[in-house]
Amino acid sequence: MVRPKKQDHSDNEPTPDTEWFVQRAAEFGFSLMELSRRTMAGERNQDALGRFLSGKGRNKLRPSEIARISVALGAPIAEVFAALGFDLPETASCTAIGQIAGDSTFLPFPEGRRPQVPAPFDHSHRYQAVEVNAPSLSAWHDAILYFIPAAAVQVRSIGRLAMVELAGSTPKSPKAVVGWLEPSAEGGIKLLDGKQEILAADIISAAPIKWVRMP
Incomplete structure (x- = not known):
């Protein structure tokens, strides 16, 4: 669970900016209750977000739920954190290992020239990042x-956007794509542009994309 930052007021609790969420949701044509339904985990109370904002559900928002709020409201994750009253360490960073080109192909950065990018807030794991440099992928460009x-195909990659390592990949010459793994009879994956399919025999590993940071 994510812990809220301590702020200077009497009960020593964070003060979420409820109005920010109400206004941002209204821009997309839905209410705070609808935002909660769209972003909270399936088994959760449908008003879990409202309960958190009202002070009845402190410390109970999950990382995946905050990520979905960011996507639903079209807001950077750091902005969502600020509105929730959480503290996102400015120094948290991880390594960007390469870029995704317009055909969804991975282009590695040279060793020793890999930039540091802002890390996901849950940076206790060893995240890596790829930058999308593909104007043709308008929904993802600059994300x-x-x-x-991962060392193998992760079960949680099925039906999700994933970083897929292909046969013939080596540390010095990696071959990878970003695509959707589908549980089809042929065991293929469909890339973002939907023009290619790669057979399961040609897939070495697949790791689900856990976070998307939009520009």
Whole structure:
């Protein structure tokens, strides 16, 4: 669970900016209750977000739920954190290992020239990141995708956007793409542009994209 930052007021509790959430949700045409339904985990109370904002559900928002709020409201994760009253360490960073080109292909940065990018707030794991440099992928252009490297195809990659390592990949010459793994009979994955399919025999590993940081 994510812990809220301590602020200077009598009960020593954070003060979420409820009005920010109400106004931002209204811009997309839905209420705070609808935002909660869209972003809270399936087994959760449908008004879990409202309960948190009202002070009845402190310390109970999950990292995945905060990520979905960021996507639903079209807001950077840091802005959502500020509105929730959480503290996102400015010094948290992780390594960007390469870029995703317009055909969803991974282009590695040279060793020793890999930039540091802002890390996901839950930086206790060893995240890596890839930058999307593909104007043709308008929904993803300039975004940063975060994942935890995997040695095999992760079950949680199925049906999700994933970083996929391909046969023939080596540390010096990695071959990878970003795509959606589908549980099809052929065991293929469909890339973002939907023009290619890669057979399961050609897939070495697949790690789900856990975070998307939009520009």
